[in-house]
Amino acid sequence: MREVVVDLSNYSGQSVLLRWRLGTDSSDAGTGWLVDDVKITSEPQICEPPYTLSVSVNPGNWDIPFIENGGLEWMTAANKITVTNASNGPATLTLYATAPTGWSVGEDAGNERFFLKTLFMAMTDAEPTQNDFGAEDVLADVVKAATATIFTFSGATKNGVSVPASEQRALYFLFGSPTETSFTSQRQITVTVGVQPP
Numbered sequence: 483m484r485e486v487v488v489d490l491s492n493y494s495g496q497s498v499l500l501r502w503r504l505g506t507d508s509s510d511a512g513t514g515w516l517v518d519d520v521k522i523t524s525e526p527q528i529c530e531p532p533y534t535l536s537v538s539v540n541p542g543n544w545d546i547p548f549i550e551n552g553g554l555e556w557m558t559a560a561n562k563i564t565v566t567n568a569s570n571g572p573a574t575l576t577l578y579a580t581a582p583t584g585w586s587v588g589e590d591a592g593n594e595r596f597f598l599k600t601l602f603m604a605m606t607d608a609e610p611t612q613n614d615f616g617a618e619d620v621l622a623d624v625v626k627a628a629t630a631t632i633f634t635f636s637g638a639t640k641n642g643v644s645v646p647a648s649e650q651r652a653l654y655f656l657f658g659s660p661t662e663t664s665f666t667s668q669r670q671i672t673v674t675v676g677v678q679p680p
């Protein structure tokens with residue numbers, strides 16, 4: 483069953499005849515229409531505006547200097563990333579990581595395998611310490627949405643869940659480099675920040 487709303491405001495004040503016209507051909511006989519519950523009203527019909535999802539990230543890079551095998555590097559307040567929910571409604575922030583060729587992203591560091599842990603928090607929260615990044619805050623190569631515990635910790639006053647339109651969150655990373663790697667030049671890891679309805 484499908485409800486159809488037709489705007490008759492162009493005929494306001496006039497006497498009009500309404501008709502339902504069924505277009506058909508000479509082929510098989512089908513059931514046709516069942517028209518029911520017809521209502522002519524002056525009440526405005528509310529149509530939901532289209533829900534657009536969008537996010538912006540600034541700055542777009544985190545430049546990690548030389549790091550030894552199995553080393554850790556994490557963001558400070560000076561190089562945190564600002565994520566803005568640019569949707570026209572509330573949104574939940576999502577993340578996934580894409581490893582460069584020859585490396586994989588995992589829950590811990592290993593041979594040619596790195597890990598990334600992430601936290602969303604309020605822009606005004608104090609910067610997190612290494613221990614604030616939990617095992618559940620690990621990025622994967624599939625989309626993970628923020629929850630009350632994933633990508634946040636108890637000391638953060640706000641997380642990435644149901645972020646109101648135009649509001650911002652601070653995004654912090656903890657990077658764990660591979661314990662062994664044959665790559666000696668700079669490598670680029672892509673993290674994709676997305677949004678979904680809360």
Ligand SMILES: [Ca+2]
Nearest residue numbers: 616631634635
């Ligand atoms: Ca957590």
